[in-house]
Amino acid sequence: MPTYSSGKHDKRLVRMTAYSHYEADHIAYGKKSAAGSKLKFGENERSAAADWSVYPLGTRFQIKGSPYVYIVDDYGSALVGTNTIDIYKPSMGRMNQWGTKHEEIKILEWGSFEESERILRGRRGYKHCRKMHDGILHHLAQNEPTNKALNGRSL
Template identity: 60%
Template sequence: MCAQSLAGEVKLPATTPAGTTGQILPGIRTTAYTHSEGDHIKYGARTAAGTSLKYGQLRSAAADWSVYPVGTVFQIEGDNALYIVDDYGSALVGTRTIDLYKPSATSMRSWGVRKVSIRILKWGSYAKSLAILKPRQSKASHVREMVSRLVSRPA
């Protein structure tokens, strides 16, 4: 399946409040995580969006949902895989860092920390991000911070 048809699963206009579809964002800090890390073990192979972690042509990524809303689909320049923001992490809130899911600790460590350029294929939904996060805001300060940032976004 080609990148555009996979990205096409998310129907959005060319321009959204988040930005323009197709735009390239240079110098994005990326890290990696895996389901067997200590802070992810209790969630197993599930994402914050309630789906299974993905690693294939379409791969899971975690980010601050007030920066990259849930459902955002992007491609790292030079990489054929597509990534979908379907997870978040406490260390990501307030940053533009994207945490890429890797299926093993070895591949996670191999990725390390890299600055990459990403092409946004489809922006996700701030409204959906808020709907998922709001019921969870009493449980964690990083969730409250994302909710606060989402609520204060211009319409």
Template identity: 50%
Template sequence: MTFRLASAAALVALLFSSCASDSDLKVLSKSSASRYSSGTYTTGGASAQTGHYTTAQPSAAVVQSVAGHSKDKHGMPFYKASERTRLVRTTAYTCSEDDHIEYGSMNAAGTPLRYTNRVRSAAADWAVYPLGTVFRIKGMNQLFIVDDYGSALTGTSTVDIYTPSKAHMGAWGRRNVELTVVQWGSYARSAEVLSKRTHFPHCAQMYAAINRMTSGQSASTASR
């Protein structure tokens, strides 16, 4: 585990990338992603043009483990931090979508979105997956790092995977994957960023959720 964490820390500092050009494609919002069917669990090479993504089917044990967990509005489970391997609903986005285009190739942390053969960006509710969380998806070689968020993700356990074009976004579609947290990010850093953006409802919601969570942890520690 020490080796894996050290590797993750080294990899998240690698290579940045910006959006690919696909101006011939219609601009889609995140809400339009539902028109795509769930991603197929396939094997084989990746296509640079269409963004073929290979993910492995979640194990039966992970699927069965969701029983007894509280669920979000999509019926997907919330987990304890100690449960690092989990069944997660994923969607995809790109920086040329109409609800992201004003931010260009920058993420919510103020750094370039990442899409390399080793490290890729992802968005999530920072009260669920705090800024800097590193994870793997079963069947893929890359590490993913949570450095972005989205209003549609707030209050859910969904993870939005960054892709470099709308063609790639469509190829990912919406799929349930087996996700393993390699290293947790920082709630303190998440709160610091969000505290300056509470005029946005989704940021205020995440900020309040993080404060409730950290206050509860502090109270629990003090009572011991």
């Protein structure tokens, strides 16, 4: 995964896809994210799904050339280990219009491995959750820097 630093912000080239709460595998959850918050598609902030062992819960990023700030508040089984971020779209039409792209993102703020671990701990019965949880435990054992809390912000 190409990563380079520009001052205090990490920049990365990632594969990006889109998802919608109308997809068959998301209908049961409605507009609710894996973090338990409502999926966002606002003028400023929007939801994104990612592998939490790479982009922990609460990670904020921008796509190069886009005015929106995306917040990782969801995950998906197809994302684990793939260097793919899924951005939320409120309709199937918008989701299909996005397609698959390779985009440069700028990390504005890293999320919390600790909070990601807390949520995933009880979901280890699912293979993708177990894989993310194991990756997060590795990061935590290495004492890698992370935001210890989400600073009281809600997702």
